[in-house]
Amino acid sequence: MRTHMNLTTALARYGKDLMEDVELFRRIAFAIDKEPRSIIDYYNNPAISRLLGDRNSLCIERTQKLEALAYGDAGVMLACPGPSLSGLILREIGTPEQNDLFFNYIISHKAHTFLAVTEPNKGSDAGRMQAVLTQDAENPNRVWLNGEKWLVGNGAIASIGIVIARTSPGPLGIAAVMITPDELSQPGLYRTTLPLLGLRGAQLSYLAFNNFPVKKANILGRHLSPMNRGMMALIKTFNRMRPCVGALALGTAQAILDYIDLNCPRLTKSYAYHYARLATLIHVTRQLLHKAAIAVDKNPFESSLISLAKMKATQTAETLATEAFGFFGAGAFFEHPWLTKWYRDVFGFEYMEGTTNMQKKNIAQGYGHANK
Amino acid sequence: MINLKIYNSAAYKAFNFFDDYKALCTAVFSRVQGIFVEDNYFIATRDYQKLEKFAVIFNNRLYLLQQDEYAKTENTILLEHDLFIGKILSLNETVDNVKIAEDVTIKFKINLLNSEIQWVKQFLYCIHEHLAGRESENKTLINHDTIKSLIADVIAHIHTADALIEDSNTGSDYLIAISQEVIKAVQILAKLGGGRAFLRGNVISMLCLFTAFSTVYFKQD
Numbered sequence A: 001m002r003t004h005m006n007l008t009t010a011l012a013r014y015g016k017d018l019m020e021d022v023e024l025f026r027r028i029a030f031a032i033d034k035e036p037r038s039i040i041d042y043y044n045n046p047a048i049s050r051l052l053g054d055r056n057s058l059c060i061e062r063t064q065k066l067e068a069l070a071y072g073d074a075g076v077m078l079a080c081p082g083p084s085l086s087g088l089i090l091r092e093i094g095t096p097e098q099n100d101l102f103f104n105y106i107i108s109h110k111a112h113t114f115l116a117v118t119e120p121n122k123g124s125d126a127g128r129m130q131a132v133l134t135q136d137a138e139n140p141n142r143v144w145l146n147g148e149k150w151l152v153g154n155g156a157i158a159s160i161g162i163v164i165a166r167t168s169p170g171p172l173g174i175a176a177v178m179i180t181p182d183e184l185s186q187p188g189l190y191r192t193t194l195p196l197l198g199l200r201g202a203q204l205s206y207l208a209f210n211n212f213p214v215k216k217a218n219i220l221g222r223h224l225s226p227m228n229r230g231m232m233a234l235i236k237t238f239n240r241m242r243p244c245v246g247a248l249a250l251g252t253a254q255a256i257l258d259y260i261d262l263n264c265p266r267l268t269k270s271y272a273y274h275y276a277r278l279a280t281l282i283h284v285t286r287q288l289l290h291k292a293a294i295a296v297d298k299n300p301f302e303s304s305l306i307s308l309a310k311m312k313a314t315q316t317a318e319t320l321a322t323e324a325f326g327f328f329g330a331g332a333f334f335e336h337p338w339l340t341k342w343y344r345d346v347f348g349f350e351y352m353e354g355t356t357n358m359q360k361k362n363i364a365q366g367y368g369h370a371n372k
Numbered sequence B: 001m002i003n004l005k006i007y008n009s010a011a012y013k014a015f016n017f018f019d020d021y022k023a024l025c026t027a028v029f030s031r032v033q034g035i036f037v038e039d040n041y042f043i044a045t046r047d048y049q050k051l052e053k054f055a056v057i058f059n060n061r062l063y064l065l066q067q068d069e070y071a072k073t074e075n076t077i078l079l080e081h082d083l084f085i086g087k088i089l090s091l092n093e094t095v096d097n098v099k100i101a102e103d104v105t106i107k108f109k110i111n112l113l114n115s116e117i118q119w120v121k122q123f124l125y126c127i128h129e130h131l132a133g134r135e136s137e138n139k140t141l142i143n144h145d146t147i148k149s150l151i152a153d154v155i156a157h158i159h160t161a162d163a164l165i166e167d168s169n170t171g172s173d174y175l176i177a178i179s180q181e182v183i184k185a186v187q188i189l190a191k192l193g194g195g196r197a198f199l200r201g202n203v204i205s206m207l208c209l210f211t212a213f214s215t216v217y218f219k220q221d
Helices: A007-014 A016-027 A029-034 A036-042 A046-052 A059-079 A084-093 A096-109 A231-263 A269-298 A303-327 A329-335 A337-346 A356-370 B018-026 B046-050 B103-132 B145-166 B172-198 B203-217
Strands: A113-116 A132-135 A142-152 A160-166 A174-179 A189-193 A205-215 B034-037 B041-045 B053-058 B061-066 B070-073 B083-088
Touching (some): A007 A016, A029 A036, A059 A231, A113 A205, A329 B203, B018 B103, B083 B203, B103 B145, B103 B172
Antiparallel strands (some): A132 A142
């Protein structure tokens, strides 16, 4: 499968340091889409190693890097091992020892990780979460985890991860607990991947914990107040991640635009107008995303701007993927498998780190607060 | 091992269009299946690939298409439904003694759109029921104004599509408009369904397949 990348423009946009990784991701995109676990075949590639050790990047750095890698292929990016979302929450509230355990394990084992928040019956509404951590009556160092999680990226294949659960009712009763590799092999956990049409590299999963024993010492942020280790930590983590999801959408949108530029046989005047409109849309989306990422690096509670950027990036990717078919006529589905792959993928960004409806609430609330 | 309920609705049925499309193609003639070709492209059920030759209708004429007269591609969106997309390389064997009425193609397209609308209605029903059983901020999701607004938008698109079909105007612009109304309805359903809409056999699968049909059979010049 040809990569259909304009190397000159991609190089100018993303820089020499990332181009090798971008090219690899594009080259293996269809193989990973077909079998996400075949990412293991590329574990020795430096591109994979470069993803493992990130424990102090700024949001703006992650945003720029993820756009480039998603320009290669967002599905491959999501299939890769690395700290991902769970790394951000570790950085937010983990002790130095918990951080060392987590990040050292990822580097030494090229491990996949997961952050399990969403539940089949309650969605991502932390206030209504049903998964619970209960103290073992006999062993003060052990807690029991019960509950279901789903739509968890890499949840069924990861060897280390974090689960969000309740320790008590109310907003202060939310905790994040690290599940270590030795714990994952215990009985009391069933996990499986869920079938997907797009973004298959994400390997969204279902996890059911049934009297699953966890070390109490693995509850994150026990040195912090309940407020700071629970809901606040989640809000900050999602805010730091939203520009990154936006970057995945933006990179995909840019890939589609460049594909049109390289392959469209009829850039007539009217098509040239549409092309220019889409290029402008991408340009302004990138500006919003970078602005949001810089803002969250200064203030992790800057929810309004971040939600706006994430929403805009999602819409931009969906617009590009949808309108791209118009450039290629009735044969688009036959002649252009990249377009149909991107079309399958782009709708997944909507559901990552909050849907558009949820982002709109943040945007409106932020406006209200700013005017008080 | 698990009995995961995708929606809190007994009406939920995973989206698969194979049976619908097979029935549509069979309905073209009384005894044989027919495939419609538009701009040299067609979508067919995979069992056609085993046939030495099969009937195709192109510009209101009937042809028998042999295996070496078309190319096929594996497209993931279509494979989910055991469908494939083909491209005509040459059309040689006409069937002159069979007259194809001009409205056969239009009937096929309207029936295709009707089948799509039925799936949209079924998913709307089941997502509505699902949202009625879920709560957020002390009320069921169905009672949130933003959700009501989105549901109203889906209903408006469905009714518009139905009205256009009932109008009996069979111009290609009308058919394109109906197809676009259906796709808009599915796009909003995707927002209503939440993350589960992205699972295979769900709303995004429906959006992708209907877009494929729209691209092949309801394309603006």
